[in-house]
Structure formats: C-alpha cells, structure tokens
Amino acid sequence: MNSAPEGLRIEKVHVWRGERHVLKGLSLEVQPRELLHVSGPNGTGKTTLLRVASGLLRPEQGTVSWMGRSISSSPGQYQAVMAYCAHEPALKNDLTALENLRFAVGLKRRVTLQELHTVLDCTGVGSIADLPTRVLSAGQRRRVALARVLAMRATLWLLDEPYSNLDASGTELISGLLQAHVEGGGAAVVVAHHALTLDCNVRRLELNS
Amino acid sequence: MTVGVWEAFVLIVRRELCLSFRRPEQLLQPLVFFLIVTTLFPLGLSLQLSLLRDISPGVLWTAALLSSLLSLDSLFKSDADDGTLEQLCLSSQGLTVIVVAKTCAHWLVSGAALVIVSPIVATALGIPVAAFATMMLSLALGTVTLSWLGAIGAGLTIGLRRGNVLLSLIVLPLATPLLIFGAAATERAISGSSTAGALYFLASLCVFTCTLAPLAATAALRITLE
Numbered sequence: 108m109n110s111a112p113e114g115l116r117i118e119k120v121h122v123w124r125g126e127r128h129v130l131k132g133l134s135l136e137v138q139p140r141e142l143l144h145v146s147g148p149n150g151t152g153k154t155t156l157l158r159v160a161s162g163l164l165r166p167e168q169g170t171v172s173w174m175g176r177s178i179s180s181s182p183g184q185y186q187a188v189m190a191y192c193a194h195e196p197a198l199k200n201d202l203t204a205l206e207n208l209r210f211a212v213g214l215k216r217r218v219t220l221q222e223l224h225t226v227l228d229c230t231g232v233g234s235i236a237d238l239p240t241r242v243l244s245a246g247q248r249r250r251v252a253l254a255r256v257l258a259m260r261a262t263l264w265l266l267d268e269p270y271s272n273l274d275a276s277g278t279e280l281i282s283g284l285l286q287a288h289v290e291g292g293g294a295a296v297v298v299a300h301h302a303l304t305l306d307c308n309v310r311r312l313e314l315n316s
Numbered sequence: 317m318t319v320g321v322w323e324a325f326v327l328i329v330r331r332e333l334c335l336s337f338r339r340p341e342q343l344l345q346p347l348v349f350f351l352i353v354t355t356l357f358p359l360g361l362s363l364q365l366s367l368l369r370d371i372s373p374g375v376l377w378t379a380a381l382l383s384s385l386l387s388l389d390s391l392f393k394s395d396a397d398d399g400t401l402e403q404l405c406l407s408s409q410g411l412t413v414i415v416v417a418k419t420c421a422h423w424l425v426s427g428a429a430l431v432i433v434s435p436i437v438a439t440a441l442g443i444p445v446a447a448f449a450t451m452m453l454s455l456a457l458g459t460v461t462l463s464w465l466g467a468i469g470a471g472l473t474i475g476l477r478r479g480n481v482l483l484s485l486i487v488l489p490l491a492t493p494l495l496i497f498g499a500a501a502t503e504r505a506i507s508g509s510s511t512a513g514a515l516y517f518l519a520s521l522c523v524f525t526c527t528l529a530p531l532a533a534t535a536a537l538r539i540t541l542e
Contacts, residue, residue, distance in 0.1 A: 163402055164542060186408035187318060197399030201338035202331075210331040211400070214324050214407035239338075255403075 113174060114138040114294050115160060115263055120169030122155055129155045130166070135312060139262070142285060142295045144303050147314030153298045154194065156314070157265050160296060161191040173263070187215060190261035194268050196252035200241035204232060204251045207240060212258040223258055230254040231280060245272040250280075257284065264288060264295040324409040325417045332421030342390065343425055347433055350383040354437040365442045372441035373502035377495050379437075380430055380455060381462065385487060387426045388466035389480040391418060392537065396474045405541065412534045419467040419533065427459025443506055450505035450515070457518040458494045464529035465490045471536030493521060 115137045122130040129152040137143045145153050158164040159171060162178045162185060171178050178185040198207045208223045227233045230250040232243075240248055249272045256264060269281050282305055285295060289307040303309055319327075336343050357375045358368055395401035404414050431452050438451055469486040473479035501514035 161406060163405065183408045183410065186406050189406070191402075191406050193399050193402060195399040197403045199335060199398065199400055201335055206334065210327060211403050211407070213327050214319055214404070214409050217319060 114141070115296070116170075116172045116175075117156075117160060118170050118172075120159055120166040120171065122152070122159060122164065122166050124155065130159065132169070133314075134169075137263075137294045137296055137310075139292050139294050140289055141308045141310065142289050142297060142303075142305065143310050143312055145296060145298045145312045145314060146300060151314040153314055154267055157191070157193075157267050157296060157298060161189065161265050162186070163191075188262045189265065190256040190259040190263070191265045192252050192256050192267060192269060194271070196240075196248040198240040198248055198251060201239060203237050203239055204243070204254075205236040207251065208255050208258055211255050215259050218258060223254075226254045226258045227251070229257065230284075231276070246274060246277055249273055250277060253281065253284065262293050264293065264297075266295065266297045268298055268300070270299055270301070319409070321409070321413055324407075324413050325420075328404075328414060328417035329421045329424075332418055333424065336421070336425045342387070343429070346383040346386040346426055347429055349386060350379050350430060351433065351437060353379040353382070355440050358440055358442070368442045369506060372438070372443050373499040373506065374495075376434070376437060376441060376443075376451070376455075376502060377458070377499045380434075380459065380498075381488070381491055381495060383430065384426055384459060384462050384466065385484050387422065388463075388470050388487065389483055391422050391467060391470040392474050393470065393479065396541075401474075401541070411538060412530055415467060415471070415533045415537060416530050419463050419530075422467075423460055423463040427456070427463055430459055431455045443502070446508075447502065447505035450511045451502045454498045454501040454511075454515060454518055457515070457522045458498045461494055461518070461522045461525045462487070462491055464525035464533070467533035468529055468536050471533045471540060474537070474540045494518070497521070 117133060117135050120130050120133050121128070133156065135143065145156060147153055155164065159166050162171070162182055165179065173185050204227060205223055208227070212218045212223065224233060224236060227236045230253050232247055232250045232254065235243060235247060240251060243251070253269065256266070270278055273281065282303070285297065286305050286307050288295060297303065354375055357371070361367060392401060395404065405411060434452055434455055435448050438448060443451065465487050469483045472486065473483045476482060497514045497517040501511045501518065504511045504514060
C-alpha cells in the first residue's frame with residue numbers, strides 16, 4: 108500500500124450499532140484515480156462504512172482521514188471535496204429537480220442555473236427539470252440525485268447502490284460517469300451488488316458478516 | 317468558490333420559505349387553529365365584555381403557544397425523513413448555520429404570521445385597539461423565544477416515533493415564563509398601566525434563547541443524527 112497521505116484512508120475502524128459489532132477493525136485506502144467497489148451480503152455494514160467515510164457517523168474506534176488529515180478535525184474542508192449519495196435520493200418532493208439541486212449544491216459551491224441544467228441534461232433528466240420530484244419515477248429520482256453528485260464537482264464520491272432503480276441506459280450512464288470521474292483524477296467508493304465492468308482502476312472489497 | 321456563511325443562511329431560508337409556500341395547508345393550519353381556539357372563548361362564555369377582557373390575555377397566549385407547537389414538529393423531521401438533512405449536514409456549512417437558518421425561517425412562517433393575525437383575534441376577545449401594539453410586540457418576542465426552545469426540542473425528538481407528544485412535553489414547561497410575562501404585558505396594556513417590566517423580561521428571555529439556544533439545538537441535532 109502506498110503510504111503517501113493521499114486520498115481517503117480508514118484505519119482500524121470499529122462501529123457498533125446497538126449490540127451489533129458492525130465494522131470490526133476495518134482498514135482501507137482509496138487513492139485518487141481509483142475506485143473501490145464494496146460488496147457483500149445485506150447487513151454486513153456497507154452503508155455503515157459509507158456513513159463513516161462521509162463523516163455522518165463517528166466510529167467508536169479508529170480514524171478516517173483525507174489527504175493525511177483526520178476528517179473530524181476539519182469537516183468543512185473535507186465536505187467541500189466530497190459528495191455522498193445515500194440509498195435514498197434525498198430529494199424534497201415539493202421542490203422541482205432544479206430547485207433541489209440549486210439548494211443542495213448551492214451550499215457547497217457557487218453554481219449557476221445553466222450549470223445545473225447541463226448536469227441534469229447529462230444524466231438524462233433535463234426535460235423534467237421543472238417538475239416537482241414527487242411526480243418522478245424512482246429511476247428518474249436516482250438520476251436527479253446523481254446529477255447532484257456531478258454538480259458538486261467533488262474529488263471523492265461516496266455512492267450507496269447508485270445502480271438501483273435504473274434501466275439499462277441508466278446503468279451505462281453511471282458506469283460512464285464513474286469512469287470519467289476516476290480517469291479525471293477522482294476517487295470513488297461505490298457500494299453495489301453486481302460486478303462493475305469499468306475500464307479503470309477498480310479494487311474490490313468484500314464485506315462478510 | 318466556496319459559499320460564505322451569510323450566503324448559505326440566505327439560501328437555506330429561501331429553501332424553507334419555498335417549501336412552506338408549496339404546502340399552504342401546513343402554513344395555515346396553526347393560524348386557523350389560533351383563530352378558532354380564541355374565538356371559541358367569546359362564543360362559549362357569556363357575553364360580558366368585562367369578563368372576556370379579564371381572561372383574554374391568558375386565552376390569547378395559551379392559544380399562541382399551542383398553535384406554535386403544531387408546526388414545530390416539522391422543523392427538522394421532514395428533512396430527516398427524506399434524507400435531505402444528511403445532505404445539509406454534509407454541505408460543508410456548519411450545522412449551526414443550518415439550525416439558525418431553519419429556525420429563523422420557521423419563525424417567519426409561524427411566529428411572524430401569528431403576530432400579524434393577532435389583531436383579528438384581539439378584536440374578537442374585546443382587547444382595546446390601544447393595547448394592540450404592546451400585545452403584538454410581546455407576541456413577537458414570545459414567538460421568537462418559542463421557536464428557539466422548539467428547535468432544541470425538535471432536534472432532540474427527530475428520531476422518535478411519537479416525537480411530537482414528547483416535543484410538547486419538553487417545550488411547554490420551558491415556555492411557561494413566556495405565558496406569564498406575555499399575558500402580564502397584554503393585561504397591563506389593556507388596563508393602561510406600565511408594561512415595561514413584563515416586556516423587558518420577555519426581551520431578556522428572547523435574547524437569552526437567541527444566543528444560547530442555537531448551540532443547544534445544534535448539539536441536540538448532532539446527538540440524534542449519529
């Protein structure tokens with residue numbers, strides 16, 4: 108393993124959820140230009156791992172660092188370069204797709220409406236940008252959530268099952284986006300159940316109970 | 317290209333107002349509740365204006381407190397339910413900015429609206445027009461304080477299934493000083509004596525919660541989010 112302080116590094120992380128010891132001394136490293144594909148049976152802590160990596164969940168033991176600095180020491184700086192997409196698309200039903208993006212991305216960086224339209228077009232939901240997300244299908248909501256990740260222009264992507272609810276073209280779209288992101292110098296941790304067929308540096312991590 | 321604190325504050329307030337106005341029924345429910353409860357009293361009691369005037373400050377303030385509670389539940393809960401609260405927490409803005417902005421927006425759509433409709437209620441309760449200014453000022457100070465107390469309670473009860481009942485149990489005892497001094501200010505304004513003492517108390521409670529409650533609400537939210 109490369110010891111240079113680059114990328115995301117999780118060291119000997121222990122997490123308990125109630126009585127359950129979910130992550131038992133897990134260590135991993137994700138460098139720029141690298142994608143970590145996390146898989147494993149249900150309930151083995153994949154989502155917990157992503158929440159720990161995002162900083163939403165503080166591990167009972169162990170450290171999470173980005174570029175050699177603990178993420179809890181400067182959460183604002185870390186969050187500015189990180190985009191997290193949970194299993195739920197995290198959209199406000201009463202707002203349009205465009206408004207959802209404007210309010211979510213606007214807190215991270217200054218963004219123009221033109222840019223947001225471009226990313227929505229890019230994920231194939233440009234035509235429904237002005238509809239409230241309440242009326243969108245699960246797949247369309249997923250695409251809007253991906254557009255949000257894209258618009259954040261983050262270096263590190265943490266995606267929880269980005270392929271769920273997507274049709275064939277959507278699956279292809281994500282693979283393309285992930286590949287472009289990694290080739291462009293980004294890092295990604297992706298939780299997915301099926302094999303990823305990408306032409307870039309993919310490492311696999313299998314979590315077991 | 318990073319977003320400043322003030323910019324983030326304005327953006328979150330706009331987001332909250334936008335969401336509120338998309339759901340007018342949620343906006344109107346507490347106000348209608350306030351109007352109905354207060355107008356029930358003159359209907360239920362005998363039509364003695366002097367009696368009504370005696371109890372009106374208490375009725376007005378109790379109804380205001382209860383109607384404010386109706387909207388508190390949704391302060392953080394709806395965002396927590398759909399996952400957008402997590403996105404806000406990871407937005408590289410501090411949690412305090414988010415809490416302050418959301419609470420200010422909540423006051424604008426609940427507290428400020430209540431202050432604006434209060435003259436209608438006051439008329440029904442026979443409160444003289446001369447007392448309106450004091451009554452509205454006291455309600456404004458009281459609802460700001462209540463929004464902050466509510467933010468602490470709402471932060472603590474996000475994850476609970478019957479959180480709204482617990483929220484009332486947490487907030488109402490803390491709000492009793494508001495009721496006492498708010499009703500006293502209104503009563504004194506009606507009788508024409510000096511209202512300064514009660515208003516000063518309300519103002520000091522308001523300043524006290526404005527300065528310390530953001531910290532407490534942020535801490536409460538942080539605990540429940542983990």
